[in-house]
Amino acid sequence: MERRDFLRLASGSLASLVLGQTFPDAAHSAGLTNPIVYLPKNDLPRIAWTVDDGCSQESVRRYIELAIEKDIRLTFFVYSAMAPWRNNFDLLKPLVDSGQIQLANHTQHHRDLTQLSYSEVQKELMGCHYFIKKTYGVDARPYYRAPYGAINRSVMQAAADVGYTKPFSWSGSLADAGTIKPSRLLYHAGVSIEDGGILIGHANNLVAVNNFDKLMQMVDNKNLSLVTLKDVFG
Numbered sequence: 204m205e206r207r208d209f210l211r212l213a214s215g216s217l218a219s220l221v222l223g224q225t226f227p228d229a230a231h232s233a234g235l236t237n238p239i240v241y242l243p244k245n246d247l248p249r250i251a252w253t254v255d256d257g258c259s260q261e262s263v264r265r266y267i268e269l270a271i272e273k274d275i276r277l278t279f280f281v282y283s284a285m286a287p288w289r290n291n292f293d294l295l296k297p298l299v300d301s302g303q304i305q306l307a308n309h310t311q312h313h314r315d316l317t318q319l320s321y322s323e324v325q326k327e328l329m330g331c332h333y334f335i336k337k338t339y340g341v342d343a344r345p346y347y348r349a350p351y352g353a354i355n356r357s358v359m360q361a362a363a364d365v366g367y368t369k370p371f372s373w374s375g376s377l378a379d380a381g382t383i384k385p386s387r388l389l390y391h392a393g394v395s396i397e398d399g400g401i402l403i404g405h406a407n408n409l410v411a412v413n414n415f416d417k418l419m420q421m422v423d424n425k426n427l428s429l430v431t432l433k434d435v436f437g
């Protein structure tokens with residue numbers, strides 16, 4: 204082994220394997236967990252439908268209207284610099300108050316947190332945190348999702364130090380961060396809507412809301428109830 208390869212390995216998580224020793228894991232000892240991908244097992248089948256970003260005024264509005272009409276529970280990961288989170292306030296506020304829609308933190312400017320310093324990560328999270336607190340009167344902690352799912356131990360440590368201790372990933376995706384053909388969206392939904400899943404969709408375009416009945420049919424066919432993350436994780 205080249206010396207530089209050894210040093211690279213020795214400085215990383217493979218060090219313990221290479222050296223045949225166990226090193227204390229600083230992040231683990233600080234109580235950090237890896238991003239949560241699935242809901243814990245449960246007797247009643249269920250899925251958490253999460254909706255990210257909110258770049259489209261119309262999409263956010265229709266998601267809220269559909270939540271009311273179909274009486275379903277959703278979690279919104281708020282990208283707080285986006286105007287729809289202000290502009291849909293009147294419609295959204297009562298659902299936030301009742302807990303039917305949970306607001307969680309998706310940062311202020313949707314940057315790749317792994318490229319930022321410790322304090323910049325905290326600034327991104329707290330920018331969104333204060334927006335949600337001031338506007339909707341709720342504390343979004345400890346729930347957050349890193350933009351692009353880009354996360355590492357440094358990001359988790361910075362987040363945990365401001366109370367964001369539950370990073371969320373997803374088990375299945377509607378793949379609709381950008382526009383997608385309805386047939387592709389439904390294909391992704393078909394393989395992603397499952398018991399114990401954390402589904403990710405995006406309020407950035409109208410593809411999901413325009414096909415909502417078909418998506419709900421998949422949820423109903425599997426007898427899944429829709430839960431917010433708070434319903435499950437407290």
Ligand SMILES: [Zn+2]
Pocket residue numbers: 255256282309313350351
């Ligand atoms: Zn996002």
